[in-house]
Amino acid sequence: MLDADFFRRWMTATAASVDREAERLTALDSPIGDADHGSNLQRGFTAVVAVLEKEAPKTPGGVLTLAGRQLISTVGGASGPLYGTLLRRTGKALGDADEVSAEQLAEAFRAGVDAVMTLGGAAPGDKTMIDALVPAVDALDDSFTAARTAAEEGAVATTPLQARKGRASYVGERSIGHQDPGATSAALLVAGLAEAAGE
Amino acid sequence: MSDGQLVGIVLVSHSAEVAASVAELAKGLAGGGPAVPVAPAGGTEGGGLGTSSELIAAAAASVDRGAGVAVLTDLGSAVLTVKALLAEGDELPEGTHLVDAPFVEGAVAAVVTASTGADLAAVEAAATEAYTYRKV
Numbered sequence: 576m577l578d579a580d581f582f583r584r585w586m587t588a589t590a591a592s593v594d595r596e597a598e599r600l601t602a603l604d605s606p607i608g609d610a611d612h613g614s615n616l617q618r619g620f621t622a623v624v625a626v627l628e629k630e631a632p633k634t635p636g637g638v639l640t641l642a643g644r645q646l647i648s649t650v651g652g653a654s655g656p657l658y659g660t661l662l663r664r665t666g667k668a669l670g671d672a673d674e675v676s677a678e679q680l681a682e683a684f685r686a687g688v689d690a691v692m693t694l695g696g697a698a699p700g701d702k703t704m705i706d707a708l709v710p711a712v713d714a715l716d717d718s719f720t721a722a723r724t725a726a727e728e729g730a731v732a733t734t735p736l737q738a739r740k741g742r743a744s745y746v747g748e749r750s751i752g753h754q755d756p757g758a759t760s761a762a763l764l765v766a767g768l769a770e771a772a773g774e
Numbered sequence: 775m776s777d778g779q780l781v782g783i784v785l786v787s788h789s790a791e792v793a794a795s796v797a798e799l800a801k802g803l804a805g806g807g808p809a810v811p812v813a814p815a816g817g818t819e820g821g822g823l824g825t826s827s828e829l830i831a832a833a834a835a836s837v838d839r840g841a842g843v844a845v846l847t848d849l850g851s852a853v854l855t856v857k858a859l860l861a862e863g864d865e866l867p868e869g870t871h872l873v874d875a876p877f878v879e880g881a882v883a884a885v886v887t888a889s890t891g892a893d894l895a896a897v898e899a900a901a902t903e904a905y906t907y908r909k910v
Contacts, residue, residue: 609823615824644862647827647855647858647859647862648827651822651824651825652824652825652850652851653850653851653854654851655827655854655855656851656854656857656858659858660858660861663862694854694858694861695854741850742850
């Protein structure tokens with residue numbers, strides 16, 4: 576079973592990898608976006624770790640809803656409301672149980688990803704974070720490691736795609752050949768899950 | 775529902791200058807009617823380009839007179855942040871609506887309509903209708 580501490584470790588691990596990869600995320604965002612993805616997410620996840628330390632929510636759902644709110648209020652770019660909604664909806668779906676099973680997490684994460692698709696209007700193949708998250712959700716039924724691999728492969732697979740959502744869609748065919756920064760950071764989030772599980 | 779109160783208008787842009795200027799423009803074009811509560815929420819709190827949920831929530835609270843609040847946005851994270859705040863439930867005043875409208879033309883239509891004492895639905899409809907105004 577997964578307790579609040581597991582979910583805190585998930586957020587901390589993600590914050591650390593976002594920190595590590597911030598320059599790369601911003602570099603990926605430069606040719607097709609507005610070159611702020613790494614710094615935006617870095618600010619967001621740093622604030623998430625700080626608020627989790629301060630308020631120390633006692634339940635898995637509490638950790639994720641607080642983290643989601645914090646991302647919405649601190650990121651400043653589209654990734655804030657998108658990742659914020661992902662975590663908040665996942666957290667809400669987990670309810671107020673003290674511990675949840677991996678199956679419950681997989682189910683809740685699916686609800687979170689669905690909410691992101693509704694909010695942003697993106698579908699698989701649009702060259703967005705969805706291209707990493709949907710394969711991850713599908714693989715989450717097997718293991719956290721399988722989800723991590725699926726998300727990483729999904730992110731790499733965005734390279735030949737043409738962006739159809741967000742600012743990158745304005746550069747049209749020139750978005751082809753660049754790995755999507757949102758899918759890349761989404762893979763970091765899923766990798767954080769495997770890390771929290773010690774996998 | 776409005777009890778003679780005016781609908782509030784919030785203008786959310788990635789740029790503080792754009793939001794403030796469009797607010798001035800819309801108020802200027804509304805003429806001499808009652809002063810519509812209009813608040814810009816532009817850029818990040820640090821003054822950069824982007825969207826701030828704090829600035830949006832503060833702007834919405836500042837224009838809420840109990841008759842509803844119409845929020846107009848430019849694009850991308852401005853739209854998504856307002857949607858996320860609305861989904862949150864308690865971040866924005868009751869009766870806050872994200873209006874599907876062009877930013878400049880919609881803001882003018884919304885403020886002019888609100889200055890007549892129209893309700894939120896009429897303000898929203900006027901702003902959305904601004905999409906149908908063709909220029910060529």
